[in-house]
Amino acid sequence: MKFKGYVRPNGEVGVRNHLLIIPTVVCASTVAERIASCVEGAISLANQHGCCQIGADLVLTENVLIGLGKNPNVGAVVVVSLECGGVSAERVVDEIAKTGKPVEYVGIQKSGGTLKAIEIGTRLASKMAQDLAKLDKEEVDISNLILSVECGGSDTTSGLASNPVAGYVMDKIIDLGGTGIFSETAEVIGAEHILAKRAVSKEIGERLISVVRRTEEKAKTMGVDMRGGQPTPGNIEGGISTIEEKSLGAIYKGGTKPLQGVLEYGEKPQGKGLYFMDTPGQDIESITGMTAGGSQVVIFTTGRGTPTGSPIAPVIKITGNPEAYINMEDNIDFNCGTIIEGTETIEEAGERLFKLLIEVINGSLTKAEALKHREFGMFKLISTF
Amino acid sequence: MTEKRKFAVVINKKDNVATAVKDLSAGEEVYITIDGQEVKITLLSDIKFGHKFAIFDIKKGENVIKYGEVIGRATSDIKKGEHVHVHNIESLRGRGDWEGS
Numbered sequence: 001m002k003f004k005g006y007v008r009p010n011g012e013v014g015v016r017n018h019l020l021i022i023p024t025v026v027c028a029s030t031v032a033e034r035i036a037s038c039v040e041g042a043i044s045l046a047n048q049h050g051c052c053q054i055g056a057d058l059v060l061t062e063n064v065l066i067g068l069g070k071n072p073n074v075g076a077v078v079v080v081s082l083e084c085g086g087v088s089a090e091r092v093v094d095e096i097a098k099t100g101k102p103v104e105y106v107g108i109q110k111s112g113g114t115l116k117a118i119e120i121g122t123r124l125a126s127k128m129a130q131d132l133a134k135l136d137k138e139e140v141d142i143s144n145l146i147l148s149v150e151c152g153g154s155d156t157t158s159g160l161a162s163n164p165v166a167g168y169v170m171d172k173i174i175d176l177g178g179t180g181i182f183s184e185t186a187e188v189i190g191a192e193h194i195l196a197k198r199a200v201s202k203e204i205g206e207r208l209i210s211v212v213r214r215t216e217e218k219a220k221t222m223g224v225d226m227r228g229g230q231p232t233p234g235n236i237e238g239g240i241s242t243i244e245e246k247s248l249g250a251i252y253k254g255g256t257k258p259l260q261g262v263l264e265y266g267e268k269p270q271g272k273g274l275y276f277m278d279t280p281g282q283d284i285e286s287i288t289g290m291t292a293g294g295s296q297v298v299i300f301t302t303g304r305g306t307p308t309g310s311p312i313a314p315v316i317k318i319t320g321n322p323e324a325y326i327n328m329e330d331n332i333d334f335n336c337g338t339i340i341e342g343t344e345t346i347e348e349a350g351e352r353l354f355k356l357l358i359e360v361i362n363g364s365l366t367k368a369e370a371l372k373h374r375e376f377g378m379f380k381l382i383s384t385f
Numbered sequence: 386m387t388e389k390r391k392f393a394v395v396i397n398k399k400d401n402v403a404t405a406v407k408d409l410s411a412g413e414e415v416y417i418t419i420d421g422q423e424v425k426i427t428l429l430s431d432i433k434f435g436h437k438f439a440i441f442d443i444k445k446g447e448n449v450i451k452y453g454e455v456i457g458r459a460t461s462d463i464k465k466g467e468h469v470h471v472h473n474i475e476s477l478r479g480r481g482d483w484e485g486s
Contacts, residue, residue, distance in 0.1 A: 160404065190456070241457060243479055342391070
């Protein structure tokens with residue numbers, strides 16, 4: 001099966017053609033935002049980190065920024081740095097440049113302050129915007145796609161309807177030779193034994209169990225019942241009573257295919273098929289991780305309703321709660337409340353969602369894109385020092 | 386997974402709870418299907434859309450089962466037809482409050 005996308009110099013395929021302005025550090029975020037606001041089609045990341053971080057935590061932030069720049073939805077990048085933060089702007093530029101896409105650099109101290117940095121960055125970015133606009137889409141195979149699935153603002157319809165529908169589409173993409181990522185480690189607590197049985201090797205199954213245990217142990221260090229954090233107050237209002245119940249409903253979104261591997265936060269899958277990524281259950285940080293891992297499109301299931309989008313990938317929001325769809329129709333692209341109402345099967349709704357996914361990867365705007373929802377947040381391993 | 390024209394669904398034959406797919410009222414008689422068998426339950430509580438009720442008596446300390454899996458444990462005796470939620474079941478996972486006790 002084919003779709004039309006942007007073929008990058010390294011052969012990867014984008015479903016969007018973004019010009020991304022990456023601040024390597026929180027102190028460069030305002031300058032990056034100003035540059036983006038001056039240039040057609042440019043998007044900046046609201047990076048809150050990048051300084052006073054140590055060890056693996058610093059490396060993680062660096063790798064996530066690199067992963068986002070490398071995402072094939074991004075056609076060109078301007079990296080903005082203050083030039084005294086911990087994240088190596090040089091490494092960010094060099095690593096992204098390995099994809100062959102254009103990368104430019106602006107240093108705020110070297111430029112002589114905000115106004116000069118904005119001028120230099122805007123001039124570089126505006127030239128890139130003109131070049132990007134000349135790019136034509138090409139017909140490519142759907143196996144180039146890395147589909148992510150996310151669930152947020154869940155209620156009990158998520159496990160009954162929207163997650164199984166997302167899982168149906170995930171299975172279909174993998175049958176067509178594509179790749180899938182699902183995530184949210186806290187929302188596997190109580191369901192890890194089911195997923196581990198689907199792992200292609202004993203080691204991968206054990207690794208899944210161990211990342212779930214690591215997350216649960218970290219939660220326990222707070223000395224409280226995790227209920228209220230997971231499940232959230234909204235989940236509880238929607239009828240979910242425990243994290244186990246939430247997890248057992250959440251894992252349907254990953255479909256039924258064998259688990260090929262367990263990825264670190266922001267890590268790229270090295271093969272085709274279904275992967276699990278170790279991320280928080282918090283939607284924004286989870287989507288950032290999966291898009292840093294190269295995912296070009298996200299299916300996001302919700303029960304209560306949520307406006308979330310992404311600066312990198314189109315986010316298709318679906319709900320299995322018919323009232324939530326009516327209540328938040330401005331934000332939710334797809335209603336499968338029909339399943340609860342008994343007028344449509346999971347397969348029928350799944351085929352309908354697959355059709356919408358194909359439209360979106362061919363360029364149709366999601367509601368989150370139309371409303372410029374570009375929520376951004378990065379997971380950290382430890383506090384900032 | 387869901388039966389057409391039903392007011393509540395039982396996902397797995399091992400389950401001891403059903404999920405309401407419309408707002409239901411105490412005293413209402415609800416028909417559910419467990420492993421192909423239709424069973425009538427008289428509700429003892431109002432059950433909001435998406436919330437659960439017991440389809441068997443569940444004793445304090447017994448596991449609560451949904452999706453054929455343990456979703457928690459009863460913290461009090463729960464009668465068939467009663468609302469099952471955070472007031473009468475607890476999670477067995479992520480219990481930092483149990484650490485060191």
